[in-house]
Amino acid sequence: MSVSKPLRTPLHDAHVALKARMVDFHGWEMPIQYTGIIDEHVAVRTRAGLFDLSHMGRVRIQGAGRRAFLQKLLTIDVDKIPPGKCRYSFFLTEKGTAIDDLILYAGGPDDFLVVNASNRDADLAWMRKHQSGDVTIIDETLQTSLIAIQGPRSVETMKRVLNVDPTEMGYYTFATLGEYFVSRTGYTGEDGFEIFVPNAKAHEIWNRFIDAHIAPIGLGARDTLRTEAAMPLYGNDLDDATTPLEAGLNFAVDLEKPEFIGQAALKAAGQPQRRLAGLLLESKRIARQGYAVMNAGVKVGAITSGTWSPVMERSIAMAYVPAELRKEGTPLEVDIRGRLEKAAVVKLPFYRRKKT
C-alpha cells in the first residue's frame, strides 16, 4: 500500500461515536464491528443493516473510446449490456488470472467501475497502462461517500428513510432516485442498495438511517455475510494466480466475446484442474485462511475463506481442490492447528435468500 497513514472515510467520526472497533483495512481505518459480528449478521439476514463502503474504489471512464477500452480489459461483452445495468466482471492478466473483480455500471455518457479498496492502485495502473485514444480515467473514490442498505427490509427502509421508491429497480440496475444515485447491488446475499452520496451529505444521510434504528454493520459481519453467500473476496478466494473459471465465476466471463486480455489463456487452459469448493465442517472450529485441506493424508488444497455461519450454526469454508474432489459429499479433512477435522464438500452458496 502506498499510503502509510490510514485514510479515513467521511463517516469516520460517526463510527467512533457508535463505539465501533476500528482497524486498518488496506490503508483505510474502518469499523470491524459495532455490537458484535453475529448480532450484526443476523440483523442483515432478518431486517436491514447499514454499511459505510466509502473505502471502495470508484472510477469513472469517459470518452468516445471508452467502450473499446473496456471491451479489451473486461471479461464481459460490454456492447451487450443495456444502459442502466450493473455487471460483475474482472480485469485479468495475460495469463487469465485475476487482477481484480469489480462491478461495471454501464451506460449514460460515462461508464463507472466499483473496485476493491485493496486493488484501487493496481487497477488504476493497469487501466492507465492500456489507455489509448479518447479515454479519460477519473478516480472519484475520495469525492463521494458510499453507503449501503442490505437486508430483506431494504426497500421498505429506503422508502421510509430517504423517501424514495426503489421498488421498480431490477436487481443489478442503477438509477437516480430523487437526489440519490443508487444501485440495487450488494455483497451480502440479500436484497439491498448502494447509495452514492456527496461527502458533505454523508453524515446527514447516515444519521437518518441510524435514527430509524437501522443497525450499522462492520467489516466483520460483511465478511461472514459474503462467505455464507459464497461471494469471493479478492486476496482470499481470488488472486493473481487464480482464474475466474477456477473460482466457478463463469457467468462473468464471456469467452466468445471480442478479444479481451486473458481470453486466449483461458481458452487454451480449457477445463480448470482445480476448482473452488464449499466445505461444511463437522467440528465447530473455524477453518481459517491458509489451513491445509487433506484427502486421505495428502494435502490437496488450502482454505481461502472460512468462518462461522450464524445462519447454519456451522463452521463453513471454501478451498481450491482438484476438480474431481469437488463432487458434493466428498469427505475431506482440514488441518486446524495440527488436528484433522472432518469436512464434506457441499454446493455453493451456503446460503441463498428466499426471493419474494
Next chain:
Amino acid sequence: MRPDDYKYSESHEWIKYNAKTKEATVGITDYAVKQLADLVHIDLPKVGDSVEQGTAFGEIESVKTVADLIAPLTGKIIEVNKDVGGNLDTLKEEPFETGWLVKIKPSDPSELESLMTKKEYEEFLDASGEEKPEKGKEDEDVDEDDFV
C-alpha cells in the same frame, strides 16, 4: 463484577483458590470474553491431564480469532466444566461463577503469589490502555488478514 478474593493472570484467566481443599478453580475474565466476542467453540483438557504454569491447556475460538487458554498454575486437572462447551453464553453471563472452566490441583501453591490481585489486574488493564476501547484505538486482537 470481578470478585475481590480471586487472583488474575496477564493472559486474563482468573483463579479462585480454596486453601482448605487446596484446589484452584480457573476461568477467563469478563474482559477476555468481551475482547474475543462472538464465541463459537472451546477446547478443554481431560481430567487427569497435567498442566504447566504459562502454557496452553486449551483454546477458545470466536468468529474473528482463536486464543490459547493459559494455565495460571502447574498441577493436575481434577474437574472440567462439561456444561460450558454446550452453552458458551454462560461465559458472557457469568464468567466468574457458572462459567468456570477447570479445577486444578496445584503441585506448587506458591505459584499463586506470581498472580495479580483484583486491584493489580485492573491497574494492568488500565496501564495497557485495554479498558478504553471507546477511544477508537486499533484492536490488536483483530487480525486484518482475516478480512483481506
